[in-house]
Amino acid sequence: MLLQEALVSLSILLLVSVVTSADPTFNDDVLGLIVFKAGLQDPLSKLASWNSEDYDPCNWVGCVCDPATNQVTELRLDGFSLSGHIGRGLVRLQSLHTLVLSNNNLTGTLNSELTQRGTLQLVDFSGNNISGGIPDGFFEQCGALRWVSLGGNRLTGPLPVSLSYCSTLTHLNLSTNQLSGRLPREVWFLKSLKSLDLSHNFLQGDLPLGIGSLYDLRHINLSNNWFSGHLPSDIGTCSSLSLLDLSHNYFSGNLPVSMKTLASSSFTFLRLRGNSLLGEIPDWIGELATLETLDLSANNFSGNAPSSLGNLVFLKELNLSANFLTGEIPQSISNCSNLVSIDVSRNLFTGDVLNWNVAFLQGLRLLDLSSNEFSGEIPSNIWMLLTSLVHLNLSTNSLFGSIPSAGIGIGVGGLKLAEILDLSSNLLNGTLPSQIGGAVSLKQLHLQRNHLTGQIPPHISNCTSLNAIDLSENKLSGEIPGSIGSLSNLQYIDLSRNNLSGSLPKQVEKLTHLLTFNISHNNITGELPAGGFFNTIPLSAVTGNPSLCGSVVNRPCLSVHPKPIVLNPNSSNPSNAPPLIRKSVLSISALIAIAAAAFIAIGVVAVTLLNVHARSSLSRHDAAAAAAALAMSVGETFSCSPSKDQEFGKLVMFSGEADVFDTTGANALLNKDCELGRGGFGVVYKTSLQDGRPVAVKKLTVSGLIKSQEEFEREMRKLGKLRHRNVVEIKGYYWTQSLQLLIHEFVSGGSLYRHLHGDECVCLTWRERFSIILGIARGLAYLHGSNITHYNLKATNVLIDAATGEAKVSDFGLARLLASALDRCVLSGKVQSALGYTAPEFACRTVKITDKCDVYGFGILVLEVVTGKRPVEYAEDDVMVLCETVREGLEEGRVEECVDARLRGNFPAEEAIPVIKLGLVCGSQVPSNRPEMEEVVKILELIQCPSQEFE
Incomplete structure (x- = not known):
């Protein structure tokens, strides 16, 4: 394919050379654009107007010319569905100052020649599949370059130090790539920088001091990386800062005091969620008077929430969830009349719930106070005030009193937009208001584990979007309304452990999407419906109803003839065959599975033959080298021996700690007594760090098939960033051409x-x-x-x-x-x-x-x-x-x-x-x-x- 593209490009060049010699009006811009087009695939024919017979490119799609010189100054091809490489043809456009190729499917690597002409001011290659590192030459002669966006590609490697040469650069976006290494201090030399986005990469280490010298910096986003250490103490001197997002990193320590000086700027957005910050939330946070978003969730903050939060009158989003905050929510928060979202869940807050001036609730779309220690009654006028509410969660507190009925579902003041209402695990009593049917957008209703009485209102059937209703463990009485059968989206119904009576309405047979239907421990009478879900309803879902009859409860119904058993006509299991064993013809899907298994077995044999040579190359020299490498002290996350040293290979640890492997443990890679198991990719051994902590090491048996060290390391860096309680943590790896080891946590x-x-x-x-x-x-x-x-x-x-x-x-x-x-x-x-x-x-x-x-x-x-x-x-x-x-x-x-x-x-x-x-x-x-x-x-x-x- 590459040869074919080269021949096409060569043919075009020869053609253009002939035309150029014959017609002096055929300029370099035409030549460059035609050569550039030759390296592309244009499935939507967006570039149909680009014709080598047309000597004026100013009328071509995506081209903008200087009217005085007729030379192309702007090329904008964003979202054209183009694929292929960014060829050298664009280098010939000597007056080009704007180059936008974003949101296509372009591949290949970055070409330094594009930026070395000195005229480019804006380069946007975002949203493509460009790979490889950022070459040093890309920024060495950046001249007038002001805007660079390379986000959403597959770039790897470190940030080039030459980036600091671009003194005119105002916007830099390298987000959503696979960049690694430390942030070079030289980045802070970009004195004209206004926006910096390096989010969603694998950058690591401390943030170097010097950011405070960027007086024009307005937006900085370093989220979703591996940065650690304390927040820079000089960050508060970025006097123009309006957005700071450092979320989902490994920052620790307290908030730097210098941040309060950001109050003098138009600072509107602060997100620090998902780090390990600690201490009390400082009172000076209220001095950041222009804040619209404050997200300090999922950290280790403790103490009381400061009353100065009430000074943030422009605040729209407040998220303090998943910390260790105590005391009451300050009443001053009612001054924040622009709030749209409040989430203080999973803390230790106490006091009366919503003990604020509730008038400010009118604009809220999300209110989550769950999993705290709130008490008190729900204000009687709450529903009339929550006119914009989409999500309300007050669960797992100590709320008491009744659910207010005034205004619920009535007119413009009702829960017309609410999708989730969760008041479960409280001490609520009284009845479920009949006006609940006015909440027509409701998808989930959770009122379980309270003391509610009265009947289930039939108007609940107006909530046609409901997919989950849980009213279990209350004191509800009366019959189950037949109208519930019209809720066709229901998947989950739990009415268990109440005082419900009457027969189960036939209409519930229409609920075809049911996964769970629990009416146990009530006083339901009569016969269970037949058909659909109720053919397989478990006994435990209906037990505790003494007057319920039917085959499930093994109690015949009086004056009702037993219904015949209807067997599945498509079943291949004869009625006299033993359960779980079929002696007859297998089903089609079973035959497919067996055929696929046979095909896979052939594949296994093929792979085994391919791996014979690879396994034979794993000599004791390789294993000994690995053992020696694992015995090294790892002082930094990417500390390793020189890459050309084939004796020791390359050892990488992601922990950032000084993990020292016990040489005896490393040598255990050759000891079958330490083998934990064998799988499709290799053999796993147990070994230990010198401090005694066990780890598992997988020695890959597919080494001969992994040819690219760069690709291997890129994948390992991506896997090494994963952190989840249900995913095994990858701690590091070891590489040589003939031996690869994966180091991960030991699961006992x-x-x-x-x-x-x-x-x-x-x-x-x-x-x-x-x-x-x-x-x-x-x-x-x-x-x-x-x-x-x-x-x-x-x-x-x-x-x-x-x-x-x-x-x-x-x-x-x-x-x-x-x-x-x-x-x-x-x-x-x-x-x-x-x-x-x-x-x-x-x-x-x-x-x-x-x-x-x-x-x-x-x-x-x-x-x-x-x-x-x-x-x-x-x-x-x-x-x-x-x-x-x-x-x-x-x-x-x-x-x-x-x-x-x-x-x-x-x-x-x-x-x-x-x-x-x-x-x-x-x-x-x-x-x-x-x-x-x-x-x-x-x-x-x-x-x-x-x-x-x-x-």
Whole structure:
């Protein structure tokens, strides 16, 4: 392809040379633009007007000329869907001062020649796929350069020191790349700089002093990096600063006092969330009078919230959540009449809830006071004041009194925009106001664990968007309104542990999306409905209703003839076949799974042959070199031996600590006694730091297939930044051409596979199993949110923390390194070496491989955890495919047989059945039918019951 492009470019150059010699009006701009176009693919024909026979480029799309000279001064091609490389042709445009190629699909590396002409003032290549480092020459002769935007690409390596030469630079955006290393002090030499955005990279270390000399700096965004240490003490002398975002880093210590001098500027935005800042929130914060956003969440702040917050009269967003703040919310906050969002959840605040001048609540869209120690009554006029509210969460406090009825859902003063209303886990009494039906946008209603009385208002059916209703553990009475059957979006209903009576309305049979329906421990009478969800409703979801009859409660209904059992006509299991074993013809999906497994097995053989040479090259010299390297003291995050030293290779640690490996522990890489396990990518050993802390080291057995050190290190830096309680932390790596090691945290409890199928495994309780499923879901959702597809999800790649019981997803991200060396079918055999977890699209080259592959594997894992059975099991003359077996058992009402026999009678069916259904949905053969992992997490959190009965 590259050869073809070169020939095309050469042909154009020859053509242009002929035309140029024949016609003196054919200028350099035409020549440069035609050559530039030759290196592009233009699928939408946006550049159709660029014609070599037209000697005037001023009429070409995207070109702007100087009317005096007819030379191109601006080239704007943003959002043209162009691909290809940024060729040298643009160098010929000698009068060009504006070059905008943003939001295309351009690849290749940066060309220093573009900026060395001295005329360019604005360069915008953002939103492309440009890779490689930023060459020093790109900024060495920047001349009049004022605006540079390279954000949203795949740039790697450090920031060049030559950046400091651009004395006229006012805007610099290098965000959302893979830049690494420390921030050079020379950046602060850019005295004209007004905006600096380096967010979403892998930059590390302390911020050097000197930022205070940038008197014109207005916006600085360094969020989502690895910066550490204290905030710069001179940051307050940036007298023009209006936006400061240092969130999601590793900053520690107190807020620097110099920040209060920012009060003299138009300082409107301060976000420091997700660091390790501590101490009290200083009183001088109220002197930053122009602030509109203040976000100090997810830090370690303590003490009282300062009353000076009331001085921030322009404040729109206040977020102090997830700290250790105590005392009362200062009443002065009612002076902040422009507030749109207040989140002070997950602290230790006390006092009367909303003990403010509530008139200022009228503009609020989000109010979250949950998980504190608030008390008191909800103000009677609150609903009339919350005219713009979308999200209200007052849960897990000590609120008492009744839910105010005046104004709820009435006219313009009602909850017309509210989507989430959560008053759960309080001490509220009285009735649920009938006007709740006016909250027509409501999606979630949580009032569980209170002391509410009276009836469920039938007007709740007006809330047509509802997908979750939880009124459990109250004192509600009367009948369940039949109108609830019109809420077609409902997935979760919990009315358990109340005093409800009457028969269950037939209309609830229309709720086709139900995952959970719990009416247990009430006084419901009559016959349970039949059909749909109610064919599989668990006994625990209806128990505690003495006058309820039907097959589920094993109590016949008087004067009602028993209904015939209707078997699934598509079931391949004969009625006399033993449960969970099929002796007849396998289903189509089972045959597909078996065929895919055979195809994968061939792939495994192929990969094994490819790796013979790679494994043979791992000599004792390599292992000894690795041991020596691991014994080095790592003083900085990227401390390593010289890259040309092949004896020791390159050791990188992400912790930033002086981690010292015990030489004896490193030598254990050659000791099979320290081997923890073997997988599709390599062998894992346990070793220790010199302070005794254990770590796990994976010695990759695919070394011969990883040719690019740059690509390997780029992927490792990306993986090393991941921090989540349900994801195994990558601590570092070691590289030589023939040996690669991955250093990650040691998880003491071993693999999920061992807990489910090991010879000495102890039976997991239902609560432990549910926690493991939820942990895996959260870990996967985090990986997908970080743009990482696992590809290799199976029970052996989920580890269990022995101390907490938490599940941790491991062995992620490595498949991407092999994607260029192997086709995906062979790769799937190498990665998915455990039979049964492979998504069916791996066997089809025309289907795109996405995160939905992980969702499929997760669905199979869910069923494996619930049933205690492997994804594929073999009996004499038969194969049992777990997904098919569970689906048939569920459809035929054999719920008990779909749960691990060791848990029989000791699990909550109201949780188990929705979980099984969720696993089947995730394991759908069609990728588009599988939910996103974020949705899966939300569903599991809704399914989870508060009962401790099955611990």
